[in-house]
Amino acid sequence: MKTLKSMRLHIGIFGKTNVGKSSFLNKITGQDMSIVSDIAGTTTDVVEKSMELLPVGPVTFLDTAGLDDKTLLSGQRIEKTLKIINRTDIAVVICDFNGIDEYEKDLFKKFDELKIPYLVVINKCDIEQISGEKLSEIVNYTDKILITSAVSDEKIIFKFKDMLVKMLPEDFINSPKIAGDLVNEGDTVILVIPIDKEAPKGRIILPQVQTIRDLLDSNCLSYVVKETELDAAIKNLKTPPALVVTDSQAFKTVSEIVPQEIPLTSFSILFARLKGDLDAFVQGADAIASLNDGDRVLILESCTHHAIEDDIGTVKIPALLRKKTGKELTIEHYSGHDFPDITGYKLIIHCGACMTNRREILSRILLANAAGIPITNYGVVISYCLGILPRAISIFRK
Numbered sequence: 001m002k003t004l005k006s007m008r009l010h011i012g013i014f015g016k017t018n019v020g021k022s023s024f025l026n027k028i029t030g031q032d033m034s035i036v037s038d039i040a041g042t043t044t045d046v047v048e049k050s051m052e053l054l055p056v057g058p059v060t061f062l063d064t065a066g067l068d069d070k071t072l073l074s075g076q077r078i079e080k081t082l083k084i085i086n087r088t089d090i091a092v093v094i095c096d097f098n099g100i101d102e103y104e105k106d107l108f109k110k111f112d113e114l115k116i117p118y119l120v121v122i123n124k125c126d127i128e129q130i131s132g133e134k135l136s137e138i139v140n141y142t143d144k145i146l147i148t149s150a151v152s153d154e155k156i157i158f159k160f161k162d163m164l165v166k167m168l169p170e171d172f173i174n175s176p177k178i179a180g181d182l183v184n185e186g187d188t189v190i191l192v193i194p195i196d197k198e199a200p201k202g203r204i205i206l207p208q209v210q211t212i213r214d215l216l217d218s219n220c221l222s223y224v225v226k227e228t229e230l231d232a233a234i235k236n237l238k239t240p241p242a243l244v245v246t247d248s249q250a251f252k253t254v255s256e257i258v259p260q261e262i263p264l265t266s267f268s269i270l271f272a273r274l275k276g277d278l279d280a281f282v283q284g285a286d287a288i289a290s291l292n293d294g295d296r297v298l299i300l301e302s303c304t305h306h307a308i309e310d311d312i313g314t315v316k317i318p319a320l321l322r323k324k325t326g327k328e329l330t331i332e333h334y335s336g337h338d339f340p341d342i343t344g345y346k347l348i349i350h351c352g353a354c355m356t357n358r359r360e361i362l363s364r365i366l367l368a369n370a371a372g373i374p375i376t377n378y379g380v381v382i383s384y385c386l387g388i389l390p391r392a393i394s395i396f397r398k
């Protein structure tokens, strides 16, 4: 239960109102996590439930309201449900003996666009069996079909897990490394963590903790210092470090201290690769060179947080961008899981995404690509603006 939410498999449960989504989920999780009722539209919001689903591993179920809900505020529910798709690793579409119609077909189309694997559960077979004709219509879209009854099928959980295991994304089965694959066992890696106004009191932030853990798992030697002690740390070592990783905020100072022959990157760039697509983000940064006066740039953060005086998204990156381009840019901000209307933007700059899952960032990249808008991330933009991007990504090219 202590597995980070961002590292759990997110399973989205979709389906029309009252096909038995909540009953299905209760049967799988063994808990009454949603209000189950015969009255259409009882599930009023997205309910999240995390559990250990052996042998799959840590999962979070996202139980959505019915997209066809006609009740009050259903417009908001539908919008919310569509946004849940963006963070779904595997989608489960539940229908009953009535088969599928345009609603399910729209969902399948959306899953295909976003490359989300899906399976169909045909529920309520204790009441009526689906006809051969209706079943063939579903087979046209997928062969991953489970015909069952959340009420009477005692083997439902085993059948469901069997199907799920065969659909697990590769990056869930073999969790990608953060930095451990860039160096060898026994190598020393220096991690530079400035203790400034942005550093939380008494602790270090999640991406830094995760990187230390990754290096421990990879049998490396981690050496954690502030930028003020970095020079002494390098001189103290008998052999130079195999890699230096810095917080983006100290990139400039650190790049001046670390000798050119020692590879250097940032936590944010490591997470751009882990949580998204580093190549896409590096390509996206090219758009900075062609920004003009009046162009709109969107800074997109995955969660809301209290912005401090020197906040990276609202203060530092806008200042760096304006300085680098010399243009009068219109820089706007958006925080949260929702994906806003991106029409009219010339560039999207995403945060490090430490609190979100990889699927959500990949979906955002796909949506930005589909709209023809370049997308990049904080670490890439900072190193680009400081003129050290080639150095910061050279370790990955190797």
Ligand code: SF4
Pocket (backbone or CB within 6 Å): 301, 302, 303, 304, 305, 351, 352, 353, 354, 355, 356
């Ligand atoms: S998810 Fe983004 S905005 Fe939220 S703490 Fe992590 S980097 Fe910052």
